[in-house]
Amino acid sequence: MLRLEGVTKSFGGKRAVDQVSLVVPTGQLVGVIGRSGAGKSTLLRMINRLGDPTQGRILFGDTDITQLKGRALRQWRARCAMIFQQFNLAGRLDVLNNVMMGRAFHVPTSRALLKLWSDDEKAQALSALESLDMARLAGQRADTLSGGQQQRVAIARALVQEPDIILADEPIASLDPRNTKVVMDALLHINKHFGITVVCNLHSLDLARSYCDRLVGMAAGRVVFDDVPAALTDAVARDLYGLEAGEVVGEAPPVLMPVGARPGFALAGS
Ligand SMILES: Nc1ncnc2c1ncn2[C@@H]1O[C@H](COP(=O)(O)OP(=O)(O)OP(=O)(O)O)[C@@H](O)[C@H]1O
Numbered sequence: 724m725l726r727l728e729g730v731t732k733s734f735g736g737k738r739a740v741d742q743v744s745l746v747v748p749t750g751q752l753v754g755v756i757g758r759s760g761a762g763k764s765t766l767l768r769m770i771n772r773l774g775d776p777t778q779g780r781i782l783f784g785d786t787d788i789t790q791l792k793g794r795a796l797r798q799w800r801a802r803c804a805m806i807f808q809q810f811n812l813a814g815r816l817d818v819l820n821n822v823m824m825g826r827a828f829h830v831p832t833s834r835a836l837l838k839l840w841s842d843d844e845k846a847q848a849l850s851a852l853e854s855l856d857m858a859r860l861a862g863q864r865a866d867t868l869s870g871g872q873q874q875r876v877a878i879a880r881a882l883v884q885e886p887d888i889i890l891a892d893e894p895i896a897s898l899d900p901r902n903t904k905v906v907m908d909a910l911l912h913i914n915k916h917f918g919i920t921v922v923c924n925l926h927s928l929d930l931a932r933s934y935c936d937r938l939v940g941m942a943a944g945r946v947v948f949d950d951v952p953a954a955l956t957d958a959v960a961r962d963l964y965g966l967e968a969g970e971v972v973g974e975a976p977p978v979l980m981p982v983g984a985r986p987g988f989a990l991a992g993s
Contacts, residue, residue, distance in 0.1 A: 724746060724747065724748050724749055724783075724784065725745075725746070725747040725770070725781070725782070725783050725888060725920065725922075726745070726746050726747075726780075726781070726782040726783075727743050727744055727745045727746075727770075727779065727780075727781050727782075728744055728779055728780045728781075728782070729742050729743070729744055729778060729779040729780070730742070730743045730744070730766070730769060730776045730778070730779035730780070730781060731743070731776060731777050731778040731779055731944075732762075732765050732766075732769060732774060732775075732776055732777050732944075733777045738943075738944045739762045739765040739944055740762040740765050740766050740769070740776075740944045741762070741943070741944035741945045742778075742779070742945065743762075743766060743779070743941075743944075743945070743946055744779075744946075745939060745946065745949070747920060747922060748920075749887075749918070749920055750914070750918045750919075750920055751920055751921075751936050751937060752910070752911065752914045752915075752920075752921045752923070752934065752935050752936045752937075753920075753921070753922045753923065753935060753936065753937050753938075753939060754923055754924075754925050754930075754931035754934065754935035754937070754938045754939070754952075755767070755922060755923065755924045755925070755938075755939045755941060756924075756925055756926075756928060756931050756938055756939070756940050756941070756948075756963065757940055757941035757942055757947075757963055757964075758942070758963065758964050758965065759926075761941040761942055761943065761944070762941050762943070762944040762945075763892075763893075763924040763941055764892050764893075764924060765944075766941070767805075767890045767892050767922065767924060768892075769781060770788070770803065770888075770890055770922070771800060771803050771805050771890055772788060772789075772791065772796060772799065772800065773805070775789065776789055783799070783802075783803075783887070783888075786799070797828065798828075800828065801828030801829060801884050801885075801886070802884075802885075802886050802887045802888065803886060803887070803888050803889075803890060804825070804880075804881035804882075804884045804886035804888070804889045804890070805881070805889075805890045805891075805892070806874070806877050806878060806881055806889060806890070806891040806892065806894045807877070807892050807893075807894075808892060808893040808894065808896040808897055809897065810870070810873040810874055810876070810877045811877065812865040812866075812873055812876055812877060812880075813865060814864065814865050814866030815864060815865075815866065816864070816865055817861065817862050817863060817864055817865065818852065818857065818860050818861050818862070818863055818864075818865060818868070818876050819845065819848055819849070819852070819861040819862065820838055821865050821876050821877075821880055822848040822851060822852060822876060822879045822880045822883055823838065823840050823844060823845070823848050823883070824880055825848075825879075825880040825881060825882070825883035825884040826840065826844050826847075826848070826883055826884070828884055829884075829885075830844075844883075847883055848861075848879065848883050849861060851879040851880075851882040851883050852876075852879050854879075854882070854912075855875040855878060855879050855909050856875075857872065857875050857876060857879060860872065869902065870897050870898050870899075870902055871898050871899070871901070871902025871903075871905050871906060874894060874895075874898065874902070874906045875905065875906065875909060877894075878906070878909050878910065878913070882913065882917075886919060887919065887920065888919065888920040888921070888922065889910070889913065889919055889920070889921045889922075890921075890922050890923075891910060891921065891922070891923040891924065892924050893924050893925065893926060894906055894907075894910065894923065895907060895925070895927075895930070896926060903930070907930060907933075907934050910923060910934070911934055923935070928955070928960055928964070931952065932952040932955060933952075935952055936951070936952075937949070937950070937951060937952075938950065938951070938952050938955055940955070940959070940963045942962075942963060947962075947963065948963060
């Protein structure tokens, strides 16, 4: 279980994230929504420790993530995979070697730098690619792939990290509607099939409503909504997004798996 307790991040005098408290049970698919600048990326980055909170604690089980250093911090980053809007692949490497980089957390640095992967590790990477229908492109250079294919490689790389949690920061923001669906279906599959907790920043409200078990709405760094998608009425959406509301409420592609019989969720402090 991931627990945020009064997490605040200030840049200069400005609070990008302001006193956020949340409990995310294992296996939940949480969508973090809110207008641009609401603090969604800053929040996710602190969970991965790409940024440190100014105040508050982030716990995973009994471990205080905010106190981790050195090897323990690297181990946490292995357990907490991150997926970015811009994929962050090594363009000149082939697909398989990009996926293998997810294993770099688990092997000596020298072995990762020399790309000395074992047969088992390669098989694991191929299996991750296969689950995303990408194995046939294993030998292709990453920079020759479409955006949707690149994001699937990034998801496969996250999978071979064998993470407990995946943080996805606007993973579909650069994709067309077809690839958006492929990538969101992949995240949903990973969440439901492997039970990996997914926390996903999303700009599209309809996608968030279609795919997530729970929505956390942020405005000016604070959590202003935290409930099941059905509780997010258009009126609440308008409050969250203001003038942007029309832009973020559109047609969402149909989901691979129907929402329903999803794991329960706990509100902050419950
Ligand atoms: N490194 C930084 N230095 C200064 N201010 C920052 C930094 N990172 C974020 N901010 C500010 O913190 C606030 C929250 O930014 P953040 O990127 O977390 O929002 P967001 O909800 O993810 O927005 P978007 O959807 O546009 O990515 C914004 O006002 C932003 O300008």
